[in-house]
Amino acid sequence: MPYQDLPPPPAGLLDDAGLFLDFDGTLVDLADRPDGVVVGDSLHALLRRLPDRLGGRVAIVSGRSVEQIDGFLGDTIRDFAVVGSHGAEIRPAGGTTLLPDRPASLTAAERAFKDRFADDPRIVIEIKTLGVAIHYRGAPEVEQEAHALVDAFAQRDGLTAQAGKMMIELRMAGHDKGTAIATLCEDAPFAGHAPVFVGDDLTDEPGMVVAAHHGGAGILIGPMRDTAAAYRLDDVAAFLDWLEKNA
Numbered sequence: 001m002p003y004q005d006l007p008p009p010p011a012g013l014l015d016d017a018g019l020f021l022d023f024d025g026t027l028v029d030l031a032d033r034p035d036g037v038v039v040g041d042s043l044h045a046l047l048r049r050l051p052d053r054l055g056g057r058v059a060i061v062s063g064r065s066v067e068q069i070d071g072f073l074g075d076t077i078r079d080f081a082v083v084g085s086h087g088a089e090i091r092p093a094g095g096t097t098l099l100p101d102r103p104a105s106l107t108a109a110e111r112a113f114k115d116r117f118a119d120d121p122r123i124v125i126e127i128k129t130l131g132v133a134i135h136y137r138g139a140p141e142v143e144q145e146a147h148a149l150v151d152a153f154a155q156r157d158g159l160t161a162q163a164g165k166m167m168i169e170l171r172m173a174g175h176d177k178g179t180a181i182a183t184l185c186e187d188a189p190f191a192g193h194a195p196v197f198v199g200d201d202l203t204d205e206p207g208m209v210v211a212a213h214h215g216g217a218g219i220l221i222g223p224m225r226d227t228a229a230a231y232r233l234d235d236v237a238a239f240l241d242w243l244e245k246n247a
């Protein structure tokens, strides 16, 4: 059944709000491989001006690790809060990253995933601070097998199977982007300001839910689907254009 479409976000949505931004598929277009995304000069320039415009109430909230996000955005996000690993890592602006220990069981999973797909260069096994992902964008026919493999390790080791765009990740349980946004909303500079969360992927849905519960809203980037977002824009370019005009 087709879902009823959502309107674009209104002008003024960011007035007095806290802004929480997903990375892949929201700030940068998806690429064939995880290390293939391109962060252009215009994105750096746009991000650099956000802390002043939003009273410091701006955060990146990614499924990637904080370390990976720093690798792409570097000094540009010096004054941002950064959430990584689907909510498991949190670094307040100017602070240090709070992150749990890496479960030892992830190392065994890493080995098993690499062994299974070692002879297929189309598959990328992404080793992350608190997870390990199988990317099958280059070989969509292995989707079911990759999901079954990750599901088996998740059940055996009490971890979570996190589905994403052409990938499945084994990650720590007990947190998500929503829990991280709720944590940031407890303290300055976000406390008392409605959160606006912008994302494109399934891992972003808990963030959309928490934004709405805190009196804010989610913005879905991409085609309409089942979502807790209140607004939608077609793609990364449309969102960056909206952000240029509204922040």
Ligand SMILES: O=P(O)(O)OC[C@H]1O[C@H](O[C@H]2O[C@H](CO)[C@@H](O)[C@H](O)[C@H]2O)[C@H](O)[C@@H](O)[C@@H]1O
Binding pocket: 022, 023, 024, 025, 026, 029, 030, 031, 032, 033, 034, 035, 036, 037, 061, 062, 063, 064, 126, 128, 133, 135, 137, 164, 165, 166, 167, 169, 201, 203
């Ligand atoms: O929460 P995000 O910041 O959106 O990160 C989600 C995942 O993004 C990356 O994978 C996705 O983007 C890749 C590069 O464009 C693409 O090749 C892949 O198919 C996508 O799933 C990243 O590699 C993952 O670790 C993130 O969890």
